Amino acid sequence: MLGASKGKSEMKEPETxxxxxxxxxxxxxxxxxxxxxxxxxxxxxxxxxxxxxKPRTNPQNRALHLYCERLAKALTExxxxxxxxxxxxxxxxxxxxxxxxxxxxVMKAMFPDKKSTADLSTVEMMxxxxxxxxxxxxxxxxxxxxxxxxxSS
Numbered sequence: 317m318l319g320a321s322k323g324k325s326e327m328k329e330p331e332t333x334x335x336x337x338x339x340x341x342x343x344x345x346x347x348x349x350x351x352x353x354x355x356x357x358x359x360x361x362x363x364x365x366x367x368x369x370k371p372r373t374n375p376q377n378r379a380l381h382l383y384c385e386r387l388a389k390a391l392t393e394x395x396x397x398x399x400x401x402x403x404x405x406x407x408x409x410x411x412x413x414x415x416x417x418x419x420x421x422v423m424k425a426m427f428p429d430k431k432s433t434a435d436l437s438t439v440e441m442m443x444x445x446x447x448x449x450x451x452x453x454x455x456x457x458x459x460x461x462x463x464x465x466x467x468s469s
Contacts, residue, residue, distance in 0.1 A: 369437050370437055370438050371435070372436045372438055373438060376438060376441045377433065377434070379463045380415070380419070380433060381415070383445065383448075383462060383463055384411040384412075384415045385414075387452065387458065388409035390458045390459075390460050391452075391456065392409050394457060394458045396409065396456060397409075420433075422447055426440075426443065427440055427444075
């Protein structure tokens, strides 16, 4: 899936490209170069045959916790200091509350059979992030990029 945008909080609908041979890879690389030149950045999610059902990874879990921490900070900086406007309870944004009161309800709505982020596949984890980021961007004006797995606070 590919997505690019000029603005920080607006992201185009993802484009899906399937590469089945080396020539296709060259075409995608040219297109990616074009997107970077036009928009300044591009986000690429890679899904290989066979990993659609693999459990979310420990690095993805660390990235989710870092995302929650960064989203909490971004919500506070954007003036959403009282999360009751989001979740109907007087709570300041923290990593724990973002995960418990925002991420988990969205996860349960998207994946009713999943009880924990540990139950998500790698693909489901990224779909959850995309849904969360779209929600916070559209409704709250706050967009936080998915952290690289090796990043820390």
